[in-house]
Amino acid sequence: MVVSRVWYLTRRPEGFPRKDDFTLKEEQLPPCGDGEVIAAAEYVSVDPYLRYRARQIELDTVMTGTAVCRVIESRNSEWPEGSYLVHNTGWRTHTLLKKESLESSSYFGGCFRLPDYHGLPRSLSLGALGMPGNTAYFGLLEICKPKEGETVLVNCAAGAVGSLVVQIAKLKGCKVIGFTGSDEKVSYLMEIGADHAFNYKTTPIGEALEKAAPEKINCYFDNVGGQFTAEALPHMADFCRIAVCGAISTYNDESKDIGKISMTSPYSEATILWKQLRIEGFIVVHWQDRWTEGIEQIKQWITEGKIKYRETITDGFDKVPDAFIGLFSGENIGKAVVKV
Template sequence: MMALSKAWKLTRRPVGMPAIRDFTLVEEPVPPCQAGDVIVQAECLSIDPYMRFKAGILPLGSTMDGGQVARVIESKNPQWPVGSYMVTQAGWRLTTHLSSERLQTTDFWQKSLQLPDMRGLPMSLGLGTLGMTGNTAYFGLTEILRPVAGETVLVSGAAGAVGSVVVQIAKIKGCKVIGFAGSDDKVEWLREIGADHAFNYKVVKVGEALKQAAPAKVNCYFDNVGGKFTASVMPYMAFGGRVAVCGAISGYNKQEEEEEGAMTGCFKDSDVIWNRLRIEGFMFFEFEDRWMEGLEQLRDWILEGKLKYKEYVVNGFEKMPDTFIGVLKGSNRGKAIVMP
């Protein structure tokens, strides 16, 4: 008898904020394990804001996209013995058949990756600080922004999974750090992890806060938000400032289509030109050849007590859509993880 797996399917295109009715929990067969294949069981699943973008482009009826730490429960592949663990983009699914072709792919997004030596740390960190999230923060700051000790670093979405790591690495690098988040308890978390200045953007004016916190202006801006927030930051960038565009969560639920060439961006030409700003978008997989380097450095900082992490753990696979919607509303404090 063929094994079955539970999976969450995208069955309705979200309009604005996703709703529970956009997703359907189904059971489907797991193909048999052939030569070179493995079958894995989800140990913990990641919930991330980018999934809202994916929900807008995935074909209806598809399994929702997402990463998970999975344990190999059946193997005909010597590289992945039974009992070994991997980080894989298997989506919102409990049991997954990974073909030999999939395991050999050169597409980094579809690759199954080994965890670093966790040295006693929770495996769920492979989806956060010791995974895609951590390396996005690590390489985005150290390679895109390249801050110098004494410079001022601004982080939007600073209490989130990526932002909170950026804040702490910037402090490790000797920088002055300003963080913005969306609630008072998140602001408290920013202070706990070392931010020199932390603000709730819902109750302060960004410009007024930056006049106070960055009188000499901002050298490096790690942008997780985009939109009006980033437009408010631009006049406070220092000459020769750098911007790393990591995300734009402020626009993930927007429905209107921008006309081609429309002047709707958050980067004002005069600010960019006169202040000689460098603005660069990036994706984590650009640093594939240095992947383990980043994870091992992040792990060592955790073990040395220099880097704190916080996980928002929800128990129950049936709560995947609820948790996803909660993340988009900002209800999580730390990396959102579902334990099935």
């Protein structure tokens, strides 16, 4: 008998999420059937997009999320005991995985076998060698298409995605400007190669960009939206390419819920028109058929010392909601994960 500890979403978050929006329960898993495995979570991911998912999933169901898991019981020859996988199991310590789920490579609901990381931590499959890594890789290279000598602006630049965008842009020969939310994170951005780094809480965005980018911005990787983007937009060069990856400044604003009509936007129509900007939102699963390409390239850059990674690891399954909530007050540098 395997008992799983599970975090359920039991109250719809209103504004900033709170720990009592979630309830920790225990449940007994069914026996492992033919073609099935039971997997134990080793690391659980917390990501900003889960704030939107908390609006969408049904109450009194398992909170969604991705985990690195080890197979502890198997009746599937393709997945022997001791195998490691990444799966969207939700916030739970143990999961019974059906045969069809094990055979699917879909990011949401599918299963990815962990490759040989040659000594790198398995937790990276939730960060630099996982969804955030590919988000940075494909979002920057396929949408922004930075050219050598161009200027790239990144906000939320010390986070899981932004910190990789900074470094990939530098590898492509670009000048990089990063904004983040603390002086400690500013120091980290300079450590990983940013040409200019600013604390948006203490430095006016427009003034910083006037000094750091008099030549204007050619590529803008936007993780924040809102007021930041409104203030940055006048500093875009003609034909600037903008990748809209996220809008964390709006995630706790219920008026910004998907499907609701809002008459406010940080994107000025006149600026877009006269500067002939190209703005494209994206979801990383668009490149699911190239998933391994991004992971292998970033892994090579890491092993060659060309890219650094940082993780904020919280110990204890009991603290999964705390780690999630901490994302919205900027507690993490790099990828936030929970060690089960």
